[in-house]
Amino acid sequence: MLLSKLLLPTLKDSPQEAEVISHKLMLRAGMIKKVASGIYTWLPLGLKVLRNIENIVREEMDASGAQEVFMPMVQPKELWEETQRWDKMGPELLRIKDRHDRDFCLGPTHEEVITDIIRNNVKSYKELPLNLYQIQTKFRDEVRPRYGIMRGREFLMKDAYSFNMDEESLQETYLAMREAYKTILERIGLEFKISAADSGAIGGDSSEEFHVLADNGEDTIAVSDSSEFAINTELLLKEGEDIQSLEGNPSPDGKGTIQIKKGIEVGHIFKLGKIYADDMKANVLNKEGKASTLYMGCYGIGVSRLVAAAIEQNNDERGIIWPHNIAPFDINIIAIGYDKNEEIASASQNLYKELTQMGYDVLLDDRKDGYGTKMKDSELIGIPLNIIIGKQYLENKEIELKSRNGDSSTNPISDIKTILDFFKDK
Ligand code: ATP
Ligand code: MG
Numbered sequence: 001m002l003l004s005k006l007l008l009p010t011l012k013d014s015p016q017e018a019e020v021i022s023h024k025l026m027l028r029a030g031m032i033k034k035v036a037s038g039i040y041t042w043l044p045l046g047l048k049v050l051r052n053i054e055n056i057v058r059e060e061m062d063a064s065g066a067q068e069v070f071m072p073m074v075q076p077k078e079l080w081e082e083t084q085r086w087d088k089m090g091p092e093l094l095r096i097k098d099r100h101d102r103d104f105c106l107g108p109t110h111e112e113v114i115t116d117i118i119r120n121n122v123k124s125y126k127e128l129p130l131n132l133y134q135i136q137t138k139f140r141d142e143v144r145p146r147y148g149i150m151r152g153r154e155f156l157m158k159d160a161y162s163f164n165m166d167e168e169s170l171q172e173t174y175l176a177m178r179e180a181y182k183t184i185l186e187r188i189g190l191e192f193k194i195s196a197a198d199s200g201a202i203g204g205d206s207s208e209e210f211h212v213l214a215d216n217g218e219d220t221i222a223v224s225d226s227s228e229f230a231i232n233t234e235l236l237l238k239e240g241e242d243i244q245s246l247e248g249n250p251s252p253d254g255k256g257t258i259q260i261k262k263g264i265e266v267g268h269i270f271k272l273g274k275i276y277a278d279d280m281k282a283n284v285l286n287k288e289g290k291a292s293t294l295y296m297g298c299y300g301i302g303v304s305r306l307v308a309a310a311i312e313q314n315n316d317e318r319g320i321i322w323p324h325n326i327a328p329f330d331i332n333i334i335a336i337g338y339d340k341n342e343e344i345a346s347a348s349q350n351l352y353k354e355l356t357q358m359g360y361d362v363l364l365d366d367r368k369d370g371y372g373t374k375m376k377d378s379e380l381i382g383i384p385l386n387i388i389i390g391k392q393y394l395e396n397k398e399i400e401l402k403s404r405n406g407d408s409s410t411n412p413i414s415d416i417k418t419i420l421d422f423f424k425d426k
Helices: 021-028 044-063 077-082 111-121 167-188 233-238 275-279 303-313 342-357 371-381 391-396 416-425
Strands: 032-036 039-042 074-076 095-097 103-106 130-139 154-164 192-197 206-213 219-224 230-232 258-273 283-285 291-293 295-302 331-335 362-365 385-389 398-403 408-412
Touching (some): 077 103, 077 111, 154 303, 167 192, 192 219, 192 258, 219 233, 342 362, 342 385
Parallel strands (some): 331 362
Antiparallel strands (some): 192 206
């Protein structure tokens, strides 16, 4: 992609409206634009990152044996009345009417729709277990949308719903999802904790949250400094415990001491049990030929929120530092004098072609600007590797490599292998 052709409205200064670093940087890097409170357009650069995350999520969900579906955003009131959630959800549920005066809502989650599909189409235990997922837009009329897409009203979620015959089978699917979520966050390259959580409006027997540790996180979690133990303090408060007394005390699992950290909730997995299936009469015939109520689990990942979480964990005073697997481009070729010098232009075009053919996603900065402006922009948008073609190329066919992490080296342009090795190690 030629940078001169890319819609990339970068900003020098942080807009007033942004409080947290990820929101500031997403606006400055030209990734998103606000349309209304909590409602954003994803511009090309932002969308590339969002799609990279989405693809990792999809690959791991498919690998876990889940099947992809795509449910509607607009849902009829009748389904939500079956679970009493039409009333229970309160003002977070955006209600709308069609031209026939029928009631609908914009889906904040999809338990009702998916359970309706299963009860109408699955008849026997032989067809189970099933785990269905989608990557789809949700709408929640949040009381306080903030931090850009971190807490939006319209946002992208991966939601999966499992249907199982019994508790053991549910436990198996739940653990498979737990593993898939770990792999997803490891592949994205984030530091996270899995914490026991309050099940909130979704309900159910028990749930765990996946938290990306970051100072701007909205959740407060108690974590052990030397084991996997972690618990959302929301749950502690609900159970009447005293958070203050936990700080610095030995971890309840006997390993290490407790520290209080801030976390961004990027995933939430629930063992729902029979609550929805009971309300919606979702049952199938068991081995004995008797109707048996289904066990359910539901598993959510905030796909769009993950973009913000990744930035909160990976940035410096110059901009975003994308983990490689989700970067919008792998390499930025910074061509100095592209518009004036034939030799620079053709060398950078050739390198662009070569790297693209090797499978890299490459940006070529062909603009008239000088080195300073180009490098500043590249650092702001967080491209992992810069290749500078300029004076040194004209003098002795050398290019400079500069990784976003601060490493640099100078190599002959013919030495593409070194370029890639350099890239791989960083
Ligand atoms: P929160 O406590 O942050 O409101 P939640 O418990 O209501 O989240 P779930 O219903 O479990 O969220 O939804 C699954 C995932 O969707 C969450 O873990 C989170 O990553 C994401 N998510 C929820 N609400 C929003 C939102 N308003 N904006 C962006 N992502 C969201
Ligand atoms: Mg919520």
